[in-house]
Amino acid sequence: MDDAATVGGGVEDTYGEDRATEEQLVTPWTVSVASGYNLLRDPRYNKGLAFTEKERETHYLRGLLPPTVISQELQQEGNERLFYKLLIDNVEELLPIVYTPTVGEACQKYGSIFSRPQGLYISLKEKGKILEVLKNWPERSIQVIVVTDGERILGLGDLGCQGMGIPVGKLSLYTALGGVRPSACLPITLDVGTNNEELLNDEFYIGLRQRRAIGQEYADFLHEFMAAVKQNYGEKVLIQFEDFANHNAFDLLARYGTTHLVFNDDIQGTASVVLAGLVAALKLVGGTLAEHTYLFLGAGEAGTGIAELIALEMSRQTKTPIDECRKKIWLVDSKGLIVSARKESLQHFKKPWAHEHEHVGNLLDAVNAIKPTVLIGTSGKGQTFTQEVVEAISSFNEMPIILALSNPTSQAECTAEQAYTWSKGRAVFATGSPFDPVEYNGKIYVPGQANNAYIFPGFGLGVVMSGAIRVHDDMLLAASEALAQQVTQENFDKGLIYPPFSNIRKISAHIAANVAAKAYELGLASRRPRPKDLVKYAESCMYSPIYRNYR
Known part of the structure; x- marks a missing residue:
């Protein structure tokens, strides 16, 4: 059966639009879409002025549209394919x-x-x-x-x-x-x-x-x-x-x-995208994950989720128990540094991060006490990475990694301009919301965006195309690795630790392939046989927003 056939003058579409992420149905379902006035009001099938003369004749659209026929590139209407x-x-x-x-x-x-x-x-x-x-x-x-x-x-x-x-x-x-x-x-x-x-x-x-x-x-x-x-x-x-x-x-x-088959984007998606940025940043600052010390401002879903995934990857790389790896990671919440003396009063998800240390009441004191190489903000509170904090971490790091991840822009722990100015251009910096490039001392710095949108679409495609039935932490690590591998030397030269979004579909295909490969390896994938080239398969599964011809 054709992609779009005609029944009684209406457009009919193979159920499941593109073969994309669709199971191969033996008998394709069909859905009938009315023609004429109703067709123009259905965002899924409307093409506006892109309907050809022949389609206008067949589908009772004469007079309902102005006479001109224009391409999808020039259109201004609102419909689903044009939007995408x-x-x-x-x-x-x-x-x-x-x-x-x-x-x-x-x-x-x-x-x-x-x-x-x-x-x-x-x-x-x-x-x-x-x-x-x-x-x-x-x-x-x-x-x-x-x-x-x-x-x-x-x-x-x-x-x-x-x-x-x-x-x-x-x-x-x-x-x-x-x-x-x-x-x-x-x-x-x-x-x-x-x-x-x-x-x-x-x-x-x-x-x-x-x-x-x-x-x-x-x-x-x-x-x-x-x-x-x-x-x-x-x-x-x-x-x-x-x-x-x-x-x-x-x-x-x-x-x-x-x-x-569940996934929490705030806990797991954020963790995966931040881990990818850190793995990429190591190429700029040197050392392995385990050789760095991490300090978080914020110990909620995002903070503890990121911390746990870093510890998991560290444990995998060094073959050390995860409890040991957690000791390299410190968290500050609204009451100060999370330390073992506070353990009784902590929520359960904070307890693994309560390490031996005297009480420290605020972020600046924590930075000076812990001397982190990486500072990560997930507090949801704007302007908390103050000039003193940024100057402190820059005083004992040649290239401090500073991630101000809270959204929206008004809640960012510091702006790109503040991070580069206060660190005298030495910070490796990324944010949760977008910031414009900054000029400092005649050099242009481009802040990366640690945006979950790098991870969850490709992650979801990988899960769907492999027919996975559960999400495993190793699939999140696989997504992080795939994203980190997409950062080029040209990106690093600009100080970027994430690739540009202009290549996002290619990036998503690589993430999907890596996630699917891990699902097959763990025995969690139900779609058989496993495709030979997972990247090519991922690309072939992707929905295309180009208009189809209606007969």
């Missing part, structure tokens, strides 16, 4: 608009800018009926779900139901950067209430007007959701947790990591 073509062709320019930092502002204003529903909203009202709600989604063949409960959106806090901007934004990157078909992606917001007083009193707030469910009520609701997803979409649907509060994020990952 524009995003793929201009990824460096548009990433800050689709993702950090603009997505945060979009979530804050989601109620007042809400127009066409995107994704599924599953609220406490649907308790007992979550499976039915999932069945209301028109697509059956879902491969990636990004889900949030909106409690900790970036550094902005509890935005409740308005957190939907995050899953929508993430999944648009799964398609643009990782090549997962748009129809295989499902954004979901779990509305369990909000503790944000401003939203509860806002007449435009679109979510439940009640305080957040906690404890057993929350756990039962999540359990029903996870069971329903597996029942409806099977064992191989990737569920990515996004922007859950710390206390729930770690529990959910631990609880469902052994029964579902």
Whole structure:
């Protein structure tokens, strides 16, 4: 059967759009799309002024469009393929608009800018009926779900139901950067209430007007959701947790990591992208991972997730127990340096980082006491890497590695200009949000962006194309290694520890191949036989946004 055939004057599409990340179905399903006026209002199939004369005749479009026919390159309309073509062709320019930092502002204003529903909203009202709600989604063949409960959106806090901007934004990157078909992606917001007083009193707030469910009520609701997803979409649907509060994020990952294909981007995606940057940075500063000393400001999901992955890779490289490797990594939280004397009062995910040391109350004192070679900010608080802190770490390191990772831009621990100026141009620097290049003493410094968008789209593609049924930590390490290998000498010469986003689809294909290879090696891949050339296979699986011809 052809890609697009005609039934009664409507466009018909092989179910699963591109063969991309689709199982080879013996009997292709078909979905019929109306012609005429309705066709122009369907973002998946509309081509606007790119419909040819013949297509306009066949699909009852005469008079519904102005007479000119123009190419996809020149178009201005809004439709799905055009959106992805524009995003793929201009990824460096548009990433800050689709993702950090603009997505945060979009979530804050989601109620007042809400127009066409995107994704599924599953609220406490649907308790007992979550499976039915999932069945209301028109697509059956879902491969990636990004889900949030909106409690900790970036550094902005509890935005409740308005957190939907995050899953929508993430999944648009799964398609643009990782090549997962748009129809295989499902954004979901779990509305369990909000503790944000401003939203509860806002007449435009679109979510439940009640305080957040906690404890057993929350756990039962999540359990029903996870069971329903597996029942409806099977064992191989990737569920990515996004922007859950710390206390729930770690529990959910631990609880469902052994029964579902789950991935927490804040814990694991961030860790993988930062580890890749550190591995690449070693080519600039020298030494192995184990020969460096790490100090974190922030001991939440991102901080402890990154720390654990660094320790894991260190342990793998040196064949030393992970407990030993953790001793090279120190964390500062709101109460100061995490030390063994504080162990009793610490949350469980902080306990592995409580080492023997006297009490140190603030970051500057911790820098002077620990003398780290690497300083990593995951605090969610802006301007915390002060001039004193940067000057201190620069005083005992020829090239200090400084990563200011908090998002959005307003929450960055320091700006690129501050890092380069205060370190007298010696810092190897990267951030979570984008910063412009900086000129210091006649030299141009380009700050890298430790952006999860480097990792999760390629990681997801690797999981999907191998038919993996579980996520293993070694798959995260494989993703980090693949990303670090994509940094060229030309990038290093500019001080970059990440490759440019302009090559992101090539980078994603390499990450996907490495992740898939690890899934096969660990016996977690279900798609057989294993493709011979995984990079080529990954590229062949990627969704293309080019228009198709309708007969």
